[in-house]
Amino acid sequence: MLTPEAADSLSATTCEPCREQHLKSSTGQTPVESRPPSASHTPDAQAAQLRSNIYLDRPIWPIESREEAVLFRHYIQKLSIWLDLCDPDAHFNTSIPARAGTCPILLNAIFALSARHLAHTLRYDALASNRYHEQCLTYLIPLLDHAVTVSDENLFAATIILRVLEEMDVPVLGQDTHGHLLGIHAFVAPHSAPPTPTTPDPGPRSPLSPHSLSAACFWVGLRQEIYSAVMNHQPVRMNLAHPAVVDRSTTPADDYAWANRAIVHCADVLNFCFGPDHADRPRWHALREANKNWKAALPASYMPVFYRERDLNAAETGDAEADAMKAFPEVWYWKGCHIIAVQHHILAELYLALFDPAHPRTGLQRRAADAALASQARTLVRSLCGIGTCNRWCPPAMFTACMGVAAAGDRFEDRRDQEALLALLRATEREHARPTRAVCDLLKGCWGWDQNET
Numbered sequence: 001m002l003t004p005e006a007a008d009s010l011s012a013t014t015c016e017p018c019r020e021q022h023l024k025s026s027t028g029q030t031p032v033e034s035r036p037p038s039a040s041h042t043p044d045a046q047a048a049q050l051r052s053n054i055y056l057d058r059p060i061w062p063i064e065s066r067e068e069a070v071l072f073r074h075y076i077q078k079l080s081i082w083l084d085l086c087d088p089d090a091h092f093n094t095s096i097p098a099r100a101g102t103c104p105i106l107l108n109a110i111f112a113l114s115a116r117h118l119a120h121t122l123r124y125d126a127l128a129s130n131r132y133h134e135q136c137l138t139y140l141i142p143l144l145d146h147a148v149t150v151s152d153e154n155l156f157a158a159t160i161i162l163r164v165l166e167e168m169d170v171p172v173l174g175q176d177t178h179g180h181l182l183g184i185h186a187f188v189a190p191h192s193a194p195p196t197p198t199t200p201d202p203g204p205r206s207p208l209s210p211h212s213l214s215a216a217c218f219w220v221g222l223r224q225e226i227y228s229a230v231m232n233h234q235p236v237r238m239n240l241a242h243p244a245v246v247d248r249s250t251t252p253a254d255d256y257a258w259a260n261r262a263i264v265h266c267a268d269v270l271n272f273c274f275g276p277d278h279a280d281r282p283r284w285h286a287l288r289e290a291n292k293n294w295k296a297a298l299p300a301s302y303m304p305v306f307y308r309e310r311d312l313n314a315a316e317t318g319d320a321e322a323d324a325m326k327a328f329p330e331v332w333y334w335k336g337c338h339i340i341a342v343q344h345h346i347l348a349e350l351y352l353a354l355f356d357p358a359h360p361r362t363g364l365q366r367r368a369a370d371a372a373l374a375s376q377a378r379t380l381v382r383s384l385c386g387i388g389t390c391n392r393w394c395p396p397a398m399f400t401a402c403m404g405v406a407a408a409g410d411r412f413e414d415r416r417d418q419e420a421l422l423a424l425l426r427a428t429e430r431e432h433a434r435p436t437r438a439v440c441d442l443l444k445g446c447w448g449w450d451q452n453e454t
Contacts, residue, residue: 059101071114085336109158120433250297259341306332327420328386343400377408410446
């Protein structure tokens with residue numbers, strides 16, 4: 001069920017001025033409408049009524065509006081890869097578009113995300129996305145208060161897609177409302193393991209099944225939670241008690257399973273760092289061993305296609321951004337899951353270093369320890385950034401690199417390194433509409449730059 005907090009946050013993700021403005025938009029497109037929710041008396045009748053509110057009897061193909069067809073195609077060609085990196089079945093690129101034909105909420109979520117991305121990266125109607133987003137929320141919020149609909153994986157997928165939009169909107173709203181993250185929690189709860197003395201009962205449970213759309217949504221939602229945890233210095237709030245899909249072993253498995261192991265390990269590390277037990281040395285050592293064991297057992301398929309150390313003496317090309325990026329090593333991969341896995345493993349290693357309980361806080365050894373930690377952090381962040389910049393065909397590689405920069409970019413003292421970090425952050429926002437301006441400004445302050453310096 002959706003909590004009052006989640007409902008309030010979801011409804012707040014579209015501000016009132018935007019609601020008023022988008023109704024006046026001149027594009028002339030009308031969002032695909034679901035049937036409005038209505039009350040029924042018996043549970044079976046209510047379930048049937050709710051499902052009829054969500055789905056159309058027939059697919060809408062072909063889409064009548066060319067403008068909306070462009071948005072649909074943009075999602076398939078440019079945005080679905082963001083979500084499918086660790087899913088061998090590529091649900092968000094294959095089954096989601098097909099399901100959207102009979103699920104207006106899902107279709108409007110696709111339209112909303114594409115319109116927002118185009119508005120940020122190209123000259124596109126800045127208000128178009130608001131209309132589709134509002135249409136989604138009008139029908140989605142009431143449905144999340146019913147057990148039969150919080151188990152609907154198409155609505156789960158729609159919430160995941162809307163969370164991507166929400167992440168883009170941080171510069172516009174001024175803060176991350178986390179509204180759709182709370183909505184994601186509502187979908188994850190019914191799939192969670194039985195409650196323990198320290199975890200509440202989420203109600204009826206249906207465990208996640210491997211290779212299902214719900215499992216794919218869970219993994220995307222977890223990556224979104226990790227991003228939020230890093231940027232907001234907080235634990236990962238998603239329930240990880242899903243034994244059918246969450247695997248922390250190092251037994252032989254396919255490349256996608258290894259990627260998801262790295263992701264859940266990163267979540268475990270962040271929960272340690274930002275949780276109440278961050279000074280627990282045995283727990284820290286256990287996590288460090290898990291980090292080492294993952295790397296030691298990694299299959300040969302994870303070897304990079306190409307690797308070269310950074311070359312600060314390389315001849316300049318005249319492209320300021322490309323020249324700045326030479327401060328990073330070159331690391332090429334051929335598979336998206338390899339990129340995301342290795343980056344999340346490095347990110348976990350970075351946080352374990354930053355939150356080592358044995359690091360001296362006072363005394364004569366503190367300065368040397370601080371210098372060693374700063375050097376280690378710089379090496380790890382350069383690796384994250386090198387993977388990001390050398391695999392730009394995979395946009396989330398840039399997103400994860402930015403997370404590392406946000407975590408430890410203040411530890412860079414060399415001007416060339418600093419310029420390279422800013423170049424990466426700016427390229428990520430320019431090309432992919434991921435908000436990085438606030439991080440850029442904070443780093444300039446840490447480095448003693450004038451805010452007007454570029």
